[in-house]
Amino acid sequence: QVQLVESGGGLVQAGGSLRLSCAASGRTFSSYSMGWFRQAPGKERDFVAAISWNGDSTAYVDSVKGRFTISRDNAKNTVFLQMHSLKPEDTAVYYCARGRFGNSYSAANYDYWGQGTQVTVSS
Numbered sequence: 001q002v003q004l005v006e007s008g009g010g011l012v013q014a015g016g017s018l019r020l021s022c023a024a025s026g027r028t029f030s031s032y033s034m035g036w037f038r039q040a041p042g043k044e045r046d047f048v049a050a051i052s053w054n055g056d057s058t059a060y061v062d063s064v065k066g067r068f069t070i071s072r073d074n075a076k077n078t079v080f081l082q083m084h085s086l087k088p089e090d091t092a093v094y095y096c097a098r099g100r101f102g103n104s105y106s107a108a109n110y111d112y113w114g115q116g117t118q119v120t121v122s123s
Helices: none
Strands: 004-007 010-013 018-026 034-039 045-051 058-060 068-073 078-083 094-101 110-113 118-122
Touching: 004 094, 018 034, 018 094, 018 118, 034 068, 034 078, 045 068, 045 094, 045 118, 058 068, 078 094
Parallel strands: 010 118
Antiparallel strands: 004 018, 018 078, 034 045, 034 094, 045 058, 068 078, 094 110, 094 118
């Protein structure tokens, strides 16, 4: 059984930064791509970023390109999402997930999910 635990969320002013972490249990973390998704109230869960198993390939939704960076430390079974220049529209619950088929934009291609961490950006 794989467990994913996110941390690092909080309240920040517009223009600020946060770094989210996702710690994974299990010995196969380094074999899988990982992704970050977010869900705002009343909206669907949307793709944010993904990273390949070895970190060589990343993908981002257009709205966060140049502001967010996904990275991973396979020795620590952890994936990160560094967020800069945060905007009120970035407010959401952020989830990490384990990918089944590379850097997919579709939530259907992720099989394990964390419980989420709240990010709130005030204007």
